[in-house]
Amino acid sequence: MLKTIEVESDDWRRGQSTAGHWRCTRRPDAMVEVEYQLHLEPNGEVPSWLANSVVVDAPYQTLLRLRAEIMKPENAPATYQWLREKP
Template structure:
């Protein structure tokens, strides 16, 4: 458990260091109660995204929706298949396959997710790509790097949800696809998750 806590703290410090070196966040979309921000990352051709919204849902329900890994493709943007690989205490590992428009080769990724709950009831899930957790799959390009988090914070009877990620998709990705993905991925993901979470 001590090693997990040290890893989590180290990940948070690394994220903080990256934010200090990176450029300021720029608001690029504000629609349907969802704000999307982009940030240029030094040394990377791909921008980081941050999506922010509020949901009228209980924390247990929201966590349950995220923990249902295989069903999460219903609300994760461009997700075609997802499965839980392993679970150990606060950590889990998930494999995901993504749709991509022709002629771009399909992508897959493996995430290590570390969940921490604070004394105030807020929950943070740190996302860390582990590309070599499984061998390369035929017909797919492995996403080479993923760093990000989900932040779930109770506020005035709602939950403020922040979804932030920077990734390196691997292989060749056209600029138009990369530019649309960093906006569509957080917006569509948050919108679909909110709709599902708020269903009675």
């Protein structure tokens, strides 16, 4: 569960707005094409090293965790409504 922080602080920045999506499409070669798009409006300046780490590391780590969940034996026979055939 995420902790909600109500008090403003100089130690962190709260984004003004966030919008994004993940699109997972099954390919004919039994692979999955994943598109991740995110738009953030930070409230103030964000150091480039931090922005770059979020852009690169967060989606990659999320996909690794998603793959680990999908590969668990109890999920093997599952079908996923969010995984659709490519039009």
